[in-house]
Amino acid sequence: MILNIRIDHKTADIRKIEESTSKMDEIFIEILKGHQVSEYVQIKTCNRAEIYLVLEEGPLNYHWDGLVVEKDEKALEHILKLSCGLESMIIGEDQILGQIKDSYKASLKEGHCGPILNTVFNKAIHVGQVVRKKTRINQGSVSIGSAAVDLAESVHGDLKCKKVLVIGAGKMGTLVAKALVEKHLKAIVVANRTYNRAVCLARDLEGSAIHFDRLAEAMYDADVVISATGAPHTILTAEKVEAAVPHENLENMVMVDIANPRDIDEDVAQLGVKLYNIDDLRGVADRNRKMRESEAKKAEEIVGEELNLLEKSLxxxxxxxxxxxxxxxxxxxxxxxxxxxxxxxxxxxxxxxxxxxxxxxxxxxxxxxxxxxxxxxxxxxxxxxxxxxxxxxxxxx
Structure with a gap:
């Protein structure tokens, strides 16, 4: 049996995803203890957490509250759609394909991926590439990162004369940076725990890099803060923001938190800061979905054909x-x-x-x-x- 357990933006908001991810990890550990699991692959992104397992047929008596559980054909169909960007908040986004590749490679390296999931994930990666080649589902596609920039722009207007602080120089921070480059901004500051990564990203942006311990200094006169770190806990609390930012600047500041778990404590909004998180990007996602409906149908036809081939291979x-x-x-x-x-x-x-x-x-x-x-x-x-x-x-x- 091939089993998929997941929680994502379709069924939960960011708070629920944060809460349920740890619960899903607990169930995963219980399954490993109580069942003969021969293979597994885990996928975690800013707005989803998933596990794919191969195990023997039998009852699975767990409390699945808030989790989606699918097996065999449904699970296979989901991973193919996921690789195409059909299951993403931003339809057609390319980042998910790279995340699937990374998760698959990690599982291979750790010895958790065997012949079945090897076949499944190779097919998923292939289908994701074919869909992007044969359709325009990702043409002009926006990522979560660029959606965050668009959201900030919708609040502030033109960002050209604004100071933007990007916290995090990882994959998500890089997506934000790419979107910022297109806006031709004059003042961009990048903060990251690993200073060299901040320097590299800032160089691409023609901006400046700062050490993480100078975050408060960078926030002092920032108009927009976009945070996308991989920290396991909040890095900006109401106390830290209030201490760093002059009172008169708080109401003009826009903060967009696209991390999971969240980087910015929700109490920051009580200071007057316009605080947004992944849930607030749904409006951008809905507009994107309407624009790509015809391309999504073509993608689903390809998924249907490839699903039949995958089932034969298995x-x-x-x-x-x-x-x-x-x-x-x-x-x-x-x-x-x-x-x-x-x-x-x-x-x-x-x-x-x-x-x-x-x-x-x-x-x-x-x-x-x-x-x-x-x-x-x-x-x-x-x-x-x-x-x-x-x-x-x-x-x-």
Whole structure:
């Protein structure tokens, strides 16, 4: 069974996602303890947390409150749609494909991804690339980062003469930076715990970098603060903001928090600051969705076709051990009998390769139909044929 457990922006706001992510981690640990889990991949982004598991069939008696739980075909369909950007808050955004690749590679490196999820995630990555090539779903696409910049601009108006502070120089901070470059701003400051990363990003923005311990100084006269760190806890509290920003500047300040968990304590809004988080980007997402409806339909058609191919591939995996066993047995017999024949023929003037090649061709052709029929039985889920084949071809040695 392939199981997908998730929580995302479709079913929860940012507070609920933060709360449920730890709950989902607890359930995941319980499943690992109580079930035979052979493979798993975890995906965590700013507005979703997901786990894909391969485990034996059986009851799963857990409290799934707030979590989406899907298995087999539904789970497979979801990961294909996810890779295309169809499940993203910003339809067609490209970042999710990179996040899926990173999660897959991490699972491979840690030894948690086996043949089943290897097949699934390779297909998902392929489908994500095909959809972006064959449709315009990501044409002019905005990311969460650029949506944050657009939101700030909708409040402040033109940002050209405003000072913008970007907190975080990771992947999300880089997306924010790309959006800011397009606005041709004059004053951009980047703060990051790793100062060298802040310097690199600031250089691309033609802005300046500061050490993280100078955050209060940078906030002093900032008009816009966009925070996107990977910190496990809030980095800006009401007390810190009030101490750093003059009272007369608070009501003119816009803060956009696109981190998960959130970087900015919601109490900051009580100071008069215009504070926004991922939930407030839904308006941008809705406009984006309407613009891309026709392209999304094309993408879903591709997903439907590729889902059928993926399911066939996974069913073929079921008979791969039997096919491998047949090939191994056949190769042992082929080599043994070829050696006997060559010994009986004696000196054949270097034509041994002709005999060896002939034996290989004969074995391959004998097994073409057998292997085809086994794969077809797997595709049709014909358990009786597969069971009979495993008995007939059982190795007696």
């Amino acid at each position: 069913r073929h995996l079921e008979v791969e051990p039997l096919i491998a066993q047949l090939r191994t047995q056949a190769e042992i017999i082929r080599q043994r009998e070829t050696n006997k024949a060559l010994h009986m023929l004696g000196d054949i003037n270097g034509k041994e390769k002709v005999v060896a090649d002939l034996s290989k061709v004969m074995v391959d052709r004998m097994f073409v139909d057998i292997i085809h029929n086994l794969k077809e039985a797997a595709e049709n889920e014909d358990k009786e044929v597969l069971k009979a084949a495993s008995i007939i071809f059982k190795n007696k040695n």
